[in-house]
Amino acid sequence: MPNRSFYHEILTEHNLHPMHKHPLPEANVVLDGVNPSCGDEITLQLRLEEGKILEGAFVGEGCAISQASVDIMLDQIIGQDIEFARRRLRLFLRMIQGEADEAEIEELEEASALRDISHMPARVKCAVLGWHTLEEALDKV
Ligand code: ZN
Numbered sequence: 001m002p003n004r005s006f007y008h009e010i011l012t013e014h015n016l017h018p019m020h021k022h023p024l025p026e027a028n029v030v031l032d033g034v035n036p037s038c039g040d041e042i043t044l045q046l047r048l049e050e051g052k053i054l055e056g057a058f059v060g061e062g063c064a065i066s067q068a069s070v071d072i073m074l075d076q077i078i079g080q081d082i083e084f085a086r087r088r089l090r091l092f093l094r095m096i097q098g099e100a101d102e103a104e105i106e107e108l109e110e111a112s113a114l115r116d117i118s119h120m121p122a123r124v125k126c127a128v129l130g131w132h133t134l135e136e137a138l139d140k141v
Helices: 004-016 064-077 082-096 102-107 109-119 121-139
Strands: 029-035 040-049 052-061
Touching: 004 064, 004 109, 029 121, 040 064, 040 121, 052 064, 052 082, 064 082, 064 109, 064 121, 082 102, 082 109, 082 121, 102 109, 109 121
Parallel strands: none
Antiparallel strands: 029 040, 040 052
């Protein structure tokens, strides 16, 4: 299992240099997500076609965890089909609830950097904001 500073580096990198934080005018699914308990706000923008997530981006503001988590999520789902994204989403939520085993956590790649959040109840809503917004967005399709 990688050590804590490795996880910290992943989160810092996604927070300081988010690859997917930009407007996406071609998006055909756009949904706001808000976490009032911390003040995190995001707008998730996806371009979906024939069951695939062709493009994805977000804009918004919030704490480091909320912003890094949505950037990592987009990294993993862009170019994938919706079913893959749903599986990833369920797995991530299981990890955050402390229910995923080591093999499952490993499958989450960089998102596993958020594994310790399961022990920090106050930060859970920050970590899941982007993923819950994704879930809602996919349910609208
Ligand atoms: Zn937050």
